[in-house]
Amino acid sequence: MVGFPRALFSGPVEPAARALIGATLLVDGVGGTVVETEAYAPDDAASHSFRGMTGRNAAMFGPPGHAYVYLCYGMHWCLNVVCGVEGHGSAVLIRALAPVQGVETMRERRGIEKLAILCNGPGRLCQALGVARSHDGIDLAAPPFSLVLAEREPDLLVGPRIGITRDVDRPWRFGLAGSPFLSRRF
Numbered sequence: 261m262v263g264f265p266r267a268l269f270s271g272p273v274e275p276a277a278r279a280l281i282g283a284t285l286l287v288d289g290v291g292g293t294v295v296e297t298e299a300y301a302p303d304d305a306a307s308h309s310f311r312g313m314t315g316r317n318a319a320m321f322g323p324p325g326h327a328y329v330y331l332c333y334g335m336h337w338c339l340n341v342v343c344g345v346e347g348h349g350s351a352v353l354i355r356a357l358a359p360v361q362g363v364e365t366m367r368e369r370r371g372i373e374k375l376a377i378l379c380n381g382p383g384r385l386c387q388a389l390g391v392a393r394s395h396d397g398i399d400l401a402a403p404p405f406s407l408v409l410a411e412r413e414p415d416l417l418v419g420p421r422i423g424i425t426r427d428v429d430r431p432w433r434f435g436l437a438g439s440p441f442l443s444r445r446f
Contacts, residue, residue, distance in 0.1 A: 264401040265409050269324035273299040273343040273350040274432060280341065280352055281436050282410030287389040288403075290362030292379065293410075295439040296355035298421045299432040300340075302348050306424040309349025319397040320349045327405070329386075329396040336383025339391050341400060341407075355433070356380045358441040359388065381443040417446040 268276050277299035285291045300307035308317040308330065319328040320342055328340040328351045344350035357379045359366055366378050366388035379385040386392070400407045415437035420428055422444055435442050 264407060266325050269341060269343045273301050273352060276343045277352040278434050279409060281416055281434050282414040284408045285357060286361060286406040287391055290365050290389055292360035293358040294354060295358050295436040295441045296443055297434050298353040298355055301350050304427050306427045320351050322397060325400050327395050327398045327400055329391060329393055337386035337391050338382040339386055353382060355382050356441050356443045357385055376440055380441050419446045
């Protein structure tokens with residue numbers, strides 16, 4: 261495993277979204293392997309930063325490598341990694357992960373047994389990991405987070421992002437080829 265990639269997150273969002281596939285993400289020792297991400301840039305109409313900074317998205321304009329956590333549909337927390345130059349508003353949404361560590365804790369938090377659906381979507385992932393608004397703006401290089409890139413680049417799936425209505429043609433959704441833990445098929 262490679263140490264925390266601060267320089268990677270200081271660059272463009274799309275390479276960071278690709279590089280996060282295969283990374284190990286833990287929150288208080290609970291987590292697993294990132295298997296699906298989506299990239300969002302400041303010039304992207306689907307991005308929360310497109311219309312500028314607000315109270316809700318302020319962390320997205322903060323230092324690279326920090327968490328941007330927001331509430332989706334009034335009920336699901338979503339975890340992003342802030343990327344790019346501070347003040348510009350780029351982030352990578354963590355869409356799914358393969359559960360590896362703390363699986364019983366994840367099952368208790370989600371109230372389900374089936375491993376394949378513990379973390380296969382951004383809301384499910386955050387519920388399983390215990391991520392909430394209190395994690396917004398926290399450096400992902402420090403506790404309670406641990407984020408370590410994979411040593412080798414895995415085989416990637418690439419396609420359009422899902423669940424959006426603007427800039428839908430950007431091929432900025434990335435997944436781990438062959439993973440049974442993706443939120444949706446590519």
